[in-house]
Amino acid sequence: MLFRSTIRASAALLLLLPFAAACGSQAEAESPSDVSSVTLRVGATGWKTEEAVLKFAHLDDTPYNVRWSVFQGGDQQLQAVRAGALDLASSSEIPPVFAAADGEPNFKVVAVQRGATLNQEVVAPKGSKITDIAGLKGKKVGYVQNTTAHYFLYELLKRAGLKWSDIDAKPLLPNDGLAALNGGGIDAFASYGTSIITAHQQGATTIGSGKDILSGNFLWSARDSVLGSAAQRKAAADLIARITKAYAYVNDGRQSEFAEVVAKATHQPVAQAEKDFRDQQAQRPTAARGVGDDTIASQQKVADAFAQLGALKQKLNVSSFWSRKLNADLKKAL
Template sequence: MKTPFHLAAVVIVIAALLTGCAGGANGGADGNGSKAAGASGSKEQAAAAKANDAPDLSKVTLRIGQTGWPNWELGFKEAKLDDTPYKIEFSVFQGGNNQLLAIAANQLDLAATSEIPPLFAALAANQGNFKVIAVQRGNTLNQELVIPAGSEVKSVSDLKGKKVAYVANTTAHYFLIKMLEENGLTWQDIEPVQLPTSEGLSALLSGSVAALASYGNSIISARQKGATELASAKDILSGNFLIEASNDALADEAKKAAIADFLQRLSSFHNWTRKNQERWAEIVSEQTHQPYEEALGTLKEGEKQRSVELVPISQEAIASLKDVADVLRKVGVLTEDVDVPSIWSEVFAEQLKNLKSP
């Protein structure tokens, strides 16, 4: 398979520039301005440019983080997109906040998070050492506030004075605030318990908390163990999931080229899942222990709500993030204002514009 984004465009531009320079140089050197000599020289210099300027991706290891499901490593293998000219180290984190902590520590090159973690990371030392480079539009299913089997809680308003587990600095944090507001409660009206996804699920099932605000596999597992939805965030969240790259990776030409290639493959993977829903549902079922029909139904429902696709940075996406920041700032969860536009980078804008839409 041909490797996308092999910097061909860059090489062509450099070659064209060198062609002009070569003609002038030869004209001065031999006194006759020979077009043949200029053409020969331009070809040689173009070849040299290609050999010398194209990064050697074989020496690159791209460290990529992700949260829960879908598992890109399995997906790339199934879709036959794993023949990368560079190495990939995939790591799964319990939240996007932890991915950005890893980027800040230069332990990760690429992250995939919701809109919430970058806001907190931007207030850390060195502004978190990252830039948002792309938006992954997707569905907002499996983002829920759930209660355990047999709970006496019937509505969000019933949570007043009760313990509610949530994953800090994530979509769960944000949509729990919004759900409380929509039901006449504030953050101060509940006893919030900050827990990672797995511990939050354990707390819910043991009865240590009255409800759990979470996402992904923990919500799937909670349902399998009898938990039920108290409220859904599918109409609260924007569906914008952000791709962040470390400043260190963006400053490295070879890693930047590898990231460009990876974005193309990620887009191709999304297209593959749309065309192979039954096969992907089988894999999801195997990995999450969901019944196959339920996994397939979730895929189809998610596609109906919003197709997953990579899109370029837009003013609408930046405005959406600003709205989230304003909400979190208003309730005191964000302690400082965030310069939202400053954390975005359009370094891959042209590549993203050329990706195929679903």
């Protein structure tokens, strides 16, 4: 249903492209740095975390318009960017790799948001006799394809002395994976975020974690058209910076209050939401930074792993879809 909705939205946007391009050109000509006429279509995964934290910190009064859309994964956000339905996508390091490998990319990675790598796990259902990754040999294992779950499952299997071919891997979306896990359709599930929280609420146990495998680099990818507009670049940098400031506001003694917002959205007890949030911020406070050689190298390592797995047809040079064009504006906004 989500895929069909994205396609319909993409089709509608394509009809508006000539009009939007004309309006964009006119605004650029009038004032390259005037953001008042800018509308940024921004993606979020699971629930609108970034929108919620901005509202909580009273930083949602942007001088430009922001339209948030929720997706089940960063991979779907990148698909929407490719289709012209989003201007900014937030994801792990993995989705841009596959989006770029699938033809000529129309986007660039423009910023990095450092974040926690908790709730990135392989879980077994309640009552399962599987207690570790080695126990997955010959089992049906669900995973969210082209996401962190795909990557850390592969790395965990290697560490356990198993190959990808040693399991019966089933690509599933988070909600479908949860249903299959509880219904006996799969023996384990590799996923992240809200789906892992829900799995534990339903009695699932952790048999492997991506906490120490993942880099903690979460990427902001922008359509090339955004980078081509001074006003849109300024707006994008400002939005990313505001999110960093909003998390700093929460971490300045307001975690308990914000936990109530999180609990309502994720349907978990407030105490658990607060513990999870505190643990995440203790591991790695959420904060943005510009593009650097180290961030590019980190994603290159991920791309190389997928090439070894055979998930990519050929080795990919990730630097081809990174850009430092937002660095100056982001540094100023921060």
